[in-house]
Amino acid sequence: MSAILNMSEDQRDALQEVTNVAMGQAGDRLARLLDTFVVLSIPHIDIMEPQDIAMTLQSIDTTDSISGVCQGFIGGGIAGEAILLYNDTSFVDLARLLQFEGDLDEQAERELLMDTTNVLFGACIKGLAEQIDMDFSFGPPMVLGQHQKISEMFDPNTSVWKHALVTEINYKLEGYNVNCDLLILMTDESIIRLMHKIDYLLE
Amino acid sequence: MSDNDLLENIHWLMDVLQNIDVGLVMLDQNYNVELWNSFMQNHSAKLPTDVLGSNIFSTFPELPESWFRRKVESVKVLRNSSFTTWEQRPYLFKFRNYRPVTGMTEFMYQNCTIMPITNARSEITQICLIIYDVTEVAANRLQLQRANSKLHIISKTDGLTGLLNRKHWEEGLEHEFKRHQRYQHTCSLLMFDIDHFKRINDTYGHPAGDEVIRQTAAVVKKCVRDIDICGRYGGEEFTVILVDTNQEGAMVVAERLRKAIEANTIYYDEHVINYTISLGISEITSGISNHTEWIDASDRGLYRAKRAGRNQTQIYNQD
Numbered sequence A: 001m002s003a004i005l006n007m008s009e010d011q012r013d014a015l016q017e018v019t020n021v022a023m024g025q026a027g028d029r030l031a032r033l034l035d036t037f038v039v040l041s042i043p044h045i046d047i048m049e050p051q052d053i054a055m056t057l058q059s060i061d062t063t064d065s066i067s068g069v070c071q072g073f074i075g076g077g078i079a080g081e082a083i084l085l086y087n088d089t090s091f092v093d094l095a096r097l098l099q100f101e102g103d104l105d106e107q108a109e110r111e112l113l114m115d116t117t118n119v120l121f122g123a124c125i126k127g128l129a130e131q132i133d134m135d136f137s138f139g140p141p142m143v144l145g146q147h148q149k150i151s152e153m154f155d156p157n158t159s160v161w162k163h164a165l166v167t168e169i170n171y172k173l174e175g176y177n178v179n180c181d182l183l184i185l186m187t188d189e190s191i192i193r194l195m196h197k198i199d200y201l202l203e
Numbered sequence B: 001m002s003d004n005d006l007l008e009n010i011h012w013l014m015d016v017l018q019n020i021d022v023g024l025v026m027l028d029q030n031y032n033v034e035l036w037n038s039f040m041q042n043h044s045a046k047l048p049t050d051v052l053g054s055n056i057f058s059t060f061p062e063l064p065e066s067w068f069r070r071k072v073e074s075v076k077v078l079r080n081s082s083f084t085t086w087e088q089r090p091y092l093f094k095f096r097n098y099r100p101v102t103g104m105t106e107f108m109y110q111n112c113t114i115m116p117i118t119n120a121r122s123e124i125t126q127i128c129l130i131i132y133d134v135t136e137v138a139a140n141r142l143q144l145q146r147a148n149s150k151l152h153i154i155s156k157t158d159g160l161t162g163l164l165n166r167k168h169w170e171e172g173l174e175h176e177f178k179r180h181q182r183y184q185h186t187c188s189l190l191m192f193d194i195d196h197f198k199r200i201n202d203t204y205g206h207p208a209g210d211e212v213i214r215q216t217a218a219v220v221k222k223c224v225r226d227i228d229i230c231g232r233y234g235g236e237e238f239t240v241i242l243v244d245t246n247q248e249g250a251m252v253v254a255e256r257l258r259k260a261i262e263a264n265t266i267y268y269d270e271h272v273i274n275y276t277i278s279l280g281i282s283e284i285t286s287g288i289s290n291h292t293e294w295i296d297a298s299d300r301g302l303y304r305a306k307r308a309g310r311n312q313t314q315i316y317n318q319d
Helices: A009-034 A050-062 A091-097 A106-131 A188-202 B003-019 B038-044 B065-078 B135-156 B166-183 B197-204 B206-223 B247-263 B291-307
Strands: A038-040 A044-048 A066-075 A078-087 A164-173 A179-187 B023-027 B033-036 B082-084 B110-118 B124-133 B187-194 B229-232 B237-243 B266-268 B271-273 B277-283 B313-315
Touching (some): A009 A044, A009 A106, A009 A164, A009 A188, A009 B065, A044 A050, A050 A078, A066 A106, A078 A106, A091 A106, A106 B065, A106 B082, A179 A188, B023 B038, B065 B110, B065 B124, B166 B187, B166 B229, B166 B237, B166 B291, B187 B247, B197 B206, B206 B247, B237 B247, B247 B277, B247 B313, B277 B291, B291 B313
Parallel strands (some): B277 B313
Antiparallel strands (some): A038 A164, A044 A164, A066 A078, A078 A179, A164 A179, B023 B033, B023 B124, B082 B110, B110 B124, B187 B237, B187 B277, B229 B237, B266 B271
């Protein structure tokens, strides 16, 4: 039985609330680190099937101006993956943001993407982890579609999971041409554990 | 737990940290080294006594200081680990490969995690670096990339001549035709084949025929510009897209090529082979509505050249 499909309205609201608070904290941390105002959308929680994810990621293969980076996290039986999609983001601006000095070659661009992802995602998941009193380990970020087309890497028809809980947040940085969507994906096994934590908050 | 037990515990814990085959470095707030485990010792050939208490940037000038400080700053503010992978930066510390002979790479590729260390009051007191040796993964990945780019070339070219194969050349033709439709650039197509090639094969054998084809391709490459797109269209048929060239310009190229082939003598085993080619040219005009018609027009030019007695060039105008 799918824990994702069986989430109650209350659980969903609570998760939304926890994410809101976490994002508020993340925004604060990011603003201090990057010295710029971070415009964060209200997190949108949704259920997606492998096909939906494949469609979302397809744009990385087909559009030059869209890049994606993914990063995994795990801890206490909850595991998930974050995917950051950068839409028409200017590398010059990313470099300015991270005070990167040096030539903007392909390698530098990759580094900027990975660093930005780690910073944005790190701030967000750290806030979330504190809310539910957990501690996560992070894998290194990986630039998607770099060695292999995503359509070759991820086949929705053979994926072992059926549903994923997706939290979607849009970031904009004031004064910079940086616009990205953060997707945090968790599958059923993780949701069971996460809901234990959420239920605890609801009691 | 007695003091003795505690000491015992600390002892084996330290033993593990010392001997684990992963690099561990602790830095204080001023980037002075506080821990330097044996992985770091052995690979850097620097003893703890040389490194401990000294500034990491002065001990390791190869570490890019401003970049590294920036990384550590983000770790402190976010209270969150940061990563570098070998694909971003091959290494943080330039260590030699574990296996100098069969290791395939000169230095050790490293992934690195930069981690904040907090005290009991959850203030960040130190920064821990974890250095992973990922040389094996990196070497495999790099090899795979090389193999893939080789395959990419093989898939596009004809093995005998090194010219583009028909499929790929036709993609180029289609692309050029679309470019013409959009920008009205002048563009001509040159098509030629070897006169009486069957006779060459029958007289001197197929290996000699292959040599004729190979040398013809070599002459073509010498006679055209880098931007022109040459392909082996069929057995003894060749095609060249002459970018930004009208039919008169194409005629000059064609004649140069024809004379070069005529003058080229091939020595194969005991045979001395002289041969000629016939060429057809067509420039894109309003009468040509797609790339197949364009090929067709050059083919007609080629046919005319054959009919008119071979070893010559004919322009075909589709109007």
